Amino acid sequence: xxxxxxxxxxxxxxxxxxxxxxxxxxxxxxxxxxxxxxxxxxxxxxxxxxxxxxxxxxxxxxxxxxxxxxxxxxxxxxxxxxxxxxxxxxxxxxxxxxxxxxxxxxxxxxxxxxxxxxxxxxxxxxxxxxxxxxxxxxxxxxxxxxxxxxxxxxxxxxxxxxxxxxxxxxxxxxxxxxxxxxxxxxxxxxxxxxxxxxxxxxxxxxxxxxxxxxxxxxxxxxxxxxxxxxxxxxxxxxxxxxxxxxxxxxxxxxxxxxxxxxxxxxxxxxxxxxxxxxxxxxxxxxxxxxxxxxxxxxxxxxxxxxxxxxxxxxxxxxxxxxxxxxxxxxxxxxxxxxxxxxxxxxxxxxxxxxxxxxxxxxxxxxxxxxxxxxxxxxxxxxxxxxxxxxxxxxxxxxxxxxxxxxxxxxxxxxxxxxxxxxxxxxx
Amino acid sequence: xxxxxxxxxxxxxxxxxxxxxxxxxxxxxxxxxxxxxxxxxxxxxxxxxxxxxxxxxxxxxxxxxxxxxxxxxxxxxxxxxxxxxxxxxxxxxxxxxxxxxxxxxxxxxxxxxxxxxxxxxxxxxxxxxxxxxxxxxxxxxxxxxxxxxxxxxxxxxxxxxxxxxxxxxxxxxxxxxxxxxxxxxxxxxxxxxxxxxxxxxxxxxxxxxxxxxxxxxxxxxxxxxxxxxxxxxxxxxxxxxxxxxxxxxxxxxxxxxxxxxxxxxxxxxxxxxxxxxxxxxxxxxxxxxxxxxxxxxxxxxxxxxxxxxxxxxxxxxxxxxxxxxxxxxxxxxxxxxxxxxxxxxxxxxxxxxxxxxxxxxxxxxxxxxxxxxxxxxxxxxxxxxxxxxxxxxxxxxxxxxxxxxxxxxxxxxxxxxxxxxxxxxxx
Numbered sequence: 001x002x003x004x005x006x007x008x009x010x011x012x013x014x015x016x017x018x019x020x021x022x023x024x025x026x027x028x029x030x031x032x033x034x035x036x037x038x039x040x041x042x043x044x045x046x047x048x049x050x051x052x053x054x055x056x057x058x059x060x061x062x063x064x065x066x067x068x069x070x071x072x073x074x075x076x077x078x079x080x081x082x083x084x085x086x087x088x089x090x091x092x093x094x095x096x097x098x099x100x101x102x103x104x105x106x107x108x109x110x111x112x113x114x115x116x117x118x119x120x121x122x123x124x125x126x127x128x129x130x131x132x133x134x135x136x137x138x139x140x141x142x143x144x145x146x147x148x149x150x151x152x153x154x155x156x157x158x159x160x161x162x163x164x165x166x167x168x169x170x171x172x173x174x175x176x177x178x179x180x181x182x183x184x185x186x187x188x189x190x191x192x193x194x195x196x197x198x199x200x201x202x203x204x205x206x207x208x209x210x211x212x213x214x215x216x217x218x219x220x221x222x223x224x225x226x227x228x229x230x231x232x233x234x235x236x237x238x239x240x241x242x243x244x245x246x247x248x249x250x251x252x253x254x255x256x257x258x259x260x261x262x263x264x265x266x267x268x269x270x271x272x273x274x275x276x277x278x279x280x281x282x283x284x285x286x287x288x289x290x291x292x293x294x295x296x297x298x299x300x301x302x303x304x305x306x307x308x309x310x311x312x313x314x315x316x317x318x319x320x321x322x323x324x325x326x327x328x329x330x331x332x333x334x335x336x337x338x339x340x341x342x343x344x345x346x347x348x349x350x351x352x353x354x355x356x357x358x359x360x361x362x363x364x365x366x367x368x369x370x371x372x373x374x375x376x377x378x379x380x381x382x383x384x385x386x387x388x389x390x391x392x393x394x395x396x397x398x399x400x401x402x403x404x405x406x407x408x409x410x411x412x413x414x415x416x417x418x419x420x421x422x423x424x425x426x427x
Numbered sequence: 428x429x430x431x432x433x434x435x436x437x438x439x440x441x442x443x444x445x446x447x448x449x450x451x452x453x454x455x456x457x458x459x460x461x462x463x464x465x466x467x468x469x470x471x472x473x474x475x476x477x478x479x480x481x482x483x484x485x486x487x488x489x490x491x492x493x494x495x496x497x498x499x500x501x502x503x504x505x506x507x508x509x510x511x512x513x514x515x516x517x518x519x520x521x522x523x524x525x526x527x528x529x530x531x532x533x534x535x536x537x538x539x540x541x542x543x544x545x546x547x548x549x550x551x552x553x554x555x556x557x558x559x560x561x562x563x564x565x566x567x568x569x570x571x572x573x574x575x576x577x578x579x580x581x582x583x584x585x586x587x588x589x590x591x592x593x594x595x596x597x598x599x600x601x602x603x604x605x606x607x608x609x610x611x612x613x614x615x616x617x618x619x620x621x622x623x624x625x626x627x628x629x630x631x632x633x634x635x636x637x638x639x640x641x642x643x644x645x646x647x648x649x650x651x652x653x654x655x656x657x658x659x660x661x662x663x664x665x666x667x668x669x670x671x672x673x674x675x676x677x678x679x680x681x682x683x684x685x686x687x688x689x690x691x692x693x694x695x696x697x698x699x700x701x702x703x704x705x706x707x708x709x710x711x712x713x714x715x716x717x718x719x720x721x722x723x724x725x726x727x728x729x730x731x732x733x734x735x736x737x738x739x740x741x742x743x744x745x746x747x748x749x750x751x752x753x754x755x756x757x758x759x760x761x762x763x764x765x766x767x768x769x770x771x772x773x774x775x776x777x778x779x780x781x782x783x784x785x786x787x788x789x790x791x792x793x794x795x796x797x798x799x800x801x802x803x804x805x806x807x808x809x810x811x812x813x814x815x816x817x818x819x820x821x822x823x824x825x826x827x828x829x830x831x832x833x834x835x836x837x838x839x840x841x842x843x844x845x846x847x848x849x850x851x852x853x854x
Contacts, residue, residue: 024577024719031644035576131574137720139574146573147558147566149462150451150740217458275726278702283722292451292737293564295710297726299702310719313577322749 006039010075013082020309105132111206129315137307151290163198201227212254345423351416369404433466437502440509447736532559538633556742564734578717590625628654639681772850778843796831
């Protein structure tokens with residue numbers, strides 16, 4: 001691209017994020033021009049239908065239903081915003097082979113083919129940027145690359161799925177049960193009609209794969225990330241969490257432990273005084289520790305038309321200003337990737353028959369398995385034979401917890417095991 | 428600088444931040460090399476005394492007591508870490524005129540001479556970088572420039588002075604009074620022997636000047652920022668804040684209001700559920716709103732050897748990778764700068780004689796002045812004729828608050844006005 005010539009964009013898709021991008025380019029036109037000293041022009045836009053009425057200020061002739069009319073146009077940068085693996089994967093490969101820079105927000109595609117696409121970009125001497133794929137408007141990927149590049153990372157904890165965070169916040173603040181909260185999230189557009197990818201942790205695992213690949217400098221695959229979603233979190237768990245001074249959040253965690261990296265997506269008790277506890281509703285945050293900078297948190301909107309559009313536009317501007325690409329993979333380090341097997345504190349909620357000696361029997365089974373109890377809540381329930389017995393353990397190995405729970409099942413007074421949730425103490 | 432040749436650094440000063448920088452360059456040597464593909468070499472270091480024993484891994488011959496031996500060496504980048512305006516100002520000018528890039532953490536110098544130094548850097552076609560001058564390790568300035576450059580900013584609220592935040596946190600969490608908390612902060616190295624620059628808000632005003640100059644794209648001078656420090660915050664104010672659901676923080680605020688920018692440094696009540704409320708002790712945070720990205724918060728360590736060294740090293744690496752400089756001034760926008768005169772909620776604490784009708788009389792004086800009360804706390808005090816009367820107003824103009832308070836002084840039952848503190852609702 002020559003200096004001062006306008007930069008031409010080809011956009012694949014015209015959904016929420018693309019319309020946000022076009023709107024920002026319009027209302028912040030002066031700021032953008034001042035920053036990059038170039039004009040941005042939308043050249044061609046792939047849409048599903050030419051007849052749809054759009055509330056977007058673009059001339060009719062930019063629209064096409066043929067992706068290759070965009071990819072083969074004289075655009076300098078192709079912005080892929082259709083999402084999903086196919087056909088986005090073929091489109092991006094074609095664009096890179098056409099020597100066009102690519103900006104994408106496609107987390108599923110990057111998590112599965114990021115390395116290959118990056119090598120293809122390098123081969124063609126063009127850039128592949130994807131800030132918007134993790135954390136929506138939060139500038140986390142480029143910041144890890146640029147401003148934190150003097151750091152080795154010790155851990156990353158992310159609340160990086162807005163849907164589940166909205167659901168858990170509604171359960172916490174308005175006393176909804178899981179089903180009610182999902183409906184409310186769907187009504188407000190924070191959850192899709194089929195929320196599976198969010199509530200079972202897949203979306204968070206895609207994002208953790210990208211985030212941890214950049215932060216730890218080695219390729220982390222989604223298949224190596226164990227996932228536990230939020231579908232089993234009960235109103236009762238939420239209430240006990242509050243009573244014990246915690247909030248329940250869906251955490252995506254990557255922790256460096258010597259030569260290993262421990263990864264997982266799981267619900268966790270977060271201390272109410274921890275900065276991640278104030279991350280509510282559709283907000284996202286990434287809390288990380290660098291070996292030089294110490295603890296940092298980045299907080300903001302994890303989705304939405306304008307926030308995500310802001311991240312896409314920042315990437316476009318980075319390309320124009322000739323910033324470095326993100327580095328998806330780095331072979332210089334190679335630690336083994338392990339699932340979450342470290343010492344953790346656990347919240348356990350079981351149903352027991354209310355009679356003397358029950359707590360003592362259970363506590364001694366746990367003790368025998370090297371698990372000691374940090375706090376216990378036992379409460380009367382009116383009109384029931386059984387009562388909930390809730391406790392938080394000190395740090396223990398999961399296999400010891402499981403062994404103890406197995407033994408307690410043999411007691412006739414233990415009628416049900418309701419929940420086991422990690423209590424995160426950020427160590 | 429040619430590709431692959433080592434990059435030579437000349438360092439002015441060998442205090443806390445400089446030793447942090449040298450340490451990070453040592454323990455993260457591989458990561459740094461991998462990122463910039465260049466070796467960083469410390470060429471010359473200005474020190475006060477050649478005889479001092481240093482726990483730093485540098486050869487003896489790099490040290491000099493002559494600043495110009497550093498500035499006139501063949502270093503590519505001069506890192507200024509002596510602080511204060513003189514002689515740092517002369518040294519940086521000389522370095523820029525010598526066509527050397529400059530990295531500095533010097534907030535006082537930038538707040539007073541940033542524009543002039545930036546023009547000098549441009550004239551000499553070198554870079555002036557200063558990420559470490561605001562928020563220590565938090566990558567806020569470069570992020571505003573790079574990743575948020577598609578945004579116009581609506582407001583910036585910062586907790587950007589670690590000393591005062593440490594003092595206020597200790598008062599809140601451990602019930603210390605102001606004097607005790609200052610002593611504790613001094614004992615732990617979070618406050619200097621003379622803490623004036625921190626506790627009266629000067630340090631925060633320097634940083635706000637730099638932060639708001641970058642965010643709002645126009646030069647903001649320290650002299651235009653009204654300051655109120657934390658010296659008058661009492662244990663009682665802290666207790667009422669807690670009781671009413673708030674935390675008291677020293678806020679640096681820049682708010683765009685149409686054609687005006689409202690600036691100030693002042694203590695403020697922050698709702699306990701707001702993310703800024705979890706910023707404790709020596710931590711800093713910047714909470715801002717962009718017109719595209721929405722609300723964002725950046726949280727981390729605002730000072731310290733390694734966090735600040737991490738920011739300095741990031742700037743050095745930016746220069747090597749040929750990133751853009753920060754833009755200290757931008758004449759394209761010119762809004763008038765006003766001090767904090769907008770509609771705000773206020774916390775007011777006064778001492779009154781405990782007799783019937785007092786609250787009613789005071790409330791009606793406020794009402795007459797267009798100030799309505801949002802909440803009132805009146806509590807019995809044992810063994811005293813007077814009782815504290817505490818209330819939070821709805822949004823009101825400060826001049827109306829002052830007029831009402833002036834009138835209430837005429838009542839014989841108002842014996843003292845203890846505090847007026849802004850209640851920040853982030854609108």
